[in-house]
Structure formats: C-alpha cells, structure tokens
Amino acid sequence: METTIKDIIAKYSADPSQIIAMLQDLQAAKRYLPEEDLRELAVVLEIPLAKVYRVATFFKAFSLEPKGEHIINVCVGTACHVRGAGRILDELERQLQIANGETTADQKFSLETVNCLGACALGPVVVVDQEYHGDMTPGQVDKLMENYR
Template sequence: MAAEMDSEKVQGILERHSERVNAIIDGYEGRKDLMISLLQDVQAEFNYVPRDAMVQISQRLDVPLSQVFSIATFFKAFNLTPRGRHLITVCDGTACHVRGGLRLIDKLDRDLGLTPGGTTEDGRFTLETVRCLGACALGPLMVIDGKYHGQMSSNKLDRTLRSYT
C-alpha cells in the first residue's frame, strides 16, 4: 500500500516535471539548433538536467536521444545529477591558480569532504571548479550561488560559508 502511494507521488512529480520541460521546449519553437540554450534553461529550472527531460527533448524535437546526451555530456555547463542547495564554484583559472585557488579546494576537501563535482552528504553544498570567471583581479575567486567572493583565503572561507545553511 505504502509503495503504491509512493509510486503515485512519484508519478505526480514526474508529470509536473514534464509540464515544466514542455513549457521550456515550447519557447524554442522546435529549433534544434538552440539545443544548448534549451538544455541550459532546463538546468536552470531543475538545477540539473534530468534524464526524463532529455528523453522528452529527444521525442519532441525528433532528435536522437544519443545526440541530446552527447551534447549534455560534452559541454562543461551541464550536470546530470542533482546538485546541493548551494553551489560553490571555485575558480581554477590561471590567475586564481597562481594566487592559491587550489588551497581553497584543498580546504573544502579537508573540512567538508567536498571534492570537485561532489555534493556534501547533507546536500548543503556542491563544489564545482571553473577555468576562469573573468574577474582575475580578485583572485583567488569563489562564487556561491552567483555571488562573487574575491581575494579568498582559508580564514575568510570559514566565515563566508557560515551564512549558507
């Protein structure tokens, strides 16, 4: 009985997902050339690219699923697994690297067990590294949920993370 309810619940969530994906696809008027932008919008909506969304895109745009999948895996921008509540992006571009960007990554691993591409067990943070965010004067640079934190240090990192729960 309980399992049945669960599957109904899951079904409901999937349907709502599918409506949201459909709405995004509608905005592109069937244009296959805008696949990358479309996937970006899907990711912005769900915080990752769900498998079902790729199937839906493939069916509605009449593009082989393998092609949608190849685009979603070729480009760095896409995640195929859900991310944590807060996204930490540490820049490991040349300028930040020279100024000690790796130290921040080491510290996140030490303190939170967080490695690039990974998510903390409590789902609080996901860590990604990026090769240059174009704010090199402020290196080492870290972005949390779109907010830039420049000239980061191990000490500053603790204080900064505290405000994200």
C-alpha cells in the first residue's frame, strides 16, 4: 500500500511545526515532492503554498523532480577531488548515460555530486542509497553498479 500525503499529515496530527518531518516522509515514500501533494499539505495545514515551497526548496535533500530508485552521490570535495573523484564521476556518467544531476530514463538511478561527505580519509567516496563505498577507482565502478542493477 502506497503512503499518501493524507497518511503523512495524519501521522503528525496536521501540526504545521512538523512540516519538515512531513516532507521527509513524503520524499521517502515517493522519491520526490509532487506538486499536488505540496498543494494539499498547504491546504490542510492552513499555511501559504509559498511557505511549503520555501521549506521544500531550502533543503538540498528535498527534490521537486522525480529521483531514481537508487541515489548515487559522488563526493567532489577537496580530498576526494585530488584523489580522482572526477574520473569516477566520468565513469558513472558513461555507464549510466546521464550527466550529474540527472536520472536515468527508467527511473532506476539518479546521479549527484556533493561537496563533502565527511569521510575524507576514505576518499574518493561514492555513496549509493546511503551506503558508503571508499577508496573508489574508475575500475571499481562496474562491480559497484552490479550490486544495484
């Protein structure tokens, strides 16, 4: 059974102070924040739609566009960059046939870069679905992707 915006609002007793938690649950359920759900959230919480969008667009973790089933984050912070993160990103783009910030046509993968993951000693780091993979090389991308195809 798919979680609906009504379920999420009820879970938080329609408390406007819980808007971030509601958006997090909505994003987890649908992999993005659909416009129709944001509109309904504003109506039920009795807050302006602009306020809902202000919160939804303030946090980079929220997306207004559909994301893939698997989210791939490539760290391009200084430590990862000097250790070859750009080559890893290039290989992921080549294999997935998408650019940074895009989602595959089958909605299976989204590829994004992040400025730092706080795991500099493991660099270069790729995170897939919140699972860290350190000391990555372009040659390891094939094996990594096999786990998620």
